[in-house]
Amino acid sequence: MAFIQMALYSETLEMSTDVNVVIPLDSKCRLQDGKLPVMYLLHGLGGDHSQWTRQSSVERYAEEKGIALVMPRVDRSYYMDMKQGADYFTYLSSELPSVLxxxxxxxxxxxxxxxxxxxxxxYGAFKLALRNPDRFAAAASLSGSLDMVHRLSQPEVFRNGEEGRIFGSIQELKGSDDDLFALACRVAASGNQPKLFQCCGTEDFLYQGNQNFLKHAEEIGLQVTYEEEPGTHEWGYWDRKISRVMDWLPI
Structure with missing residues (x-):
């Protein structure tokens, strides 16, 4: 395996940023055209591009599966084109893949x-795949913050008014392309759905939001592989589940 720490200037963000990349070197992992399957691996609130490799064994799992990993830094943006701030979603969905x-x-x-x-x-993973179903074969949410309309009604989650700077108001978010519930409806109706994997520990503070999204998906006919088990919002749980995701991927 090769582990690359990359700094680049983003024209979209208008600033320098970081991304870590893991590349399997064994030639037997490569596809017929010499390329590698790739998974974009997204960090949580308060984390960064180094979080996954510091806190889990994901590099080892990727080597076993022969898949490249891309781990970008998006700060506390919620993978949004922020109302007041940088266009992180555009960077992640358009500029970064092209550069890499x-x-x-x-x-x-x-x-x-x-x-x-x-x-x-x-949240970022499901949004990226549901907004770009023609580009992503599968997406996985681990303890995801999936019901953002509900989360936005809890101001203690954010700090110093950042929810407004990121999302605007609840009214602006609800039904928009940044609302996973609305996106799920559109994708279910289109018939062009990526595979979805969702998991959350039953003691996780985001468990109810995950239940809300799962119920919504079932009601509209969106197919989701769902798993739950005892667990909280912590790295022991995520390390186990990302290994499970690697086994689930249609590689």
Missing amino acids: QSVFPISNRREDTFVAGLSMGG
């Missing part, structure tokens, strides 16, 4: 492209 595909041997085909994330990153 020009540098590393990673595939740009839908069937080889996946995304997963924890907490805030679970």
Whole structure:
């Protein structure tokens, strides 16, 4: 495995930022065109691009599966084109893949492209795949903050009014392309759905929000592989579940 710490200037963000990349070196992992399947792995609120490799064994799991990992830094943006701030979603969905595909041997085909994330990153992963179902074959949310309309009604979650700077108002979020419930309806109606994996510990403070999204998905016919078990919002749980996600991916 090669572990690359990359700094780049983003034209979208108008600033320098960081991304960590893991590349399997064994040639037997490569596809017929020499490229590698890739998973974008998203961090949680308060984390950064180093979080997954510092806190879990994801590098080892990726080596076993022969999949490249891309771990971007998005700060506390919730993977949004912020109302007052940088366009992190545009950076993640458009600019970053283009840059990385020009540098590393990673595939740009839908069937080889996946995304997963924890907490805030679970929201980001589902949003990225549901807004781009023609580009992502599968997405996984681990303890994801999936019911953001409900979360936005709890101001203690955020600090110094940042919820307004990120999302605007609840009214602006609800029904928009940043509302997973609305996105799920559109994708279910289109028939072009990526595979979805959702899990959350039953003692997690985000458990009810996960139940809300799961119920909504069932009502509209959106297919979701769902798993729950005892667990809280912590790395022991996420390390186990990201290994499970690697086994679940359609590689």
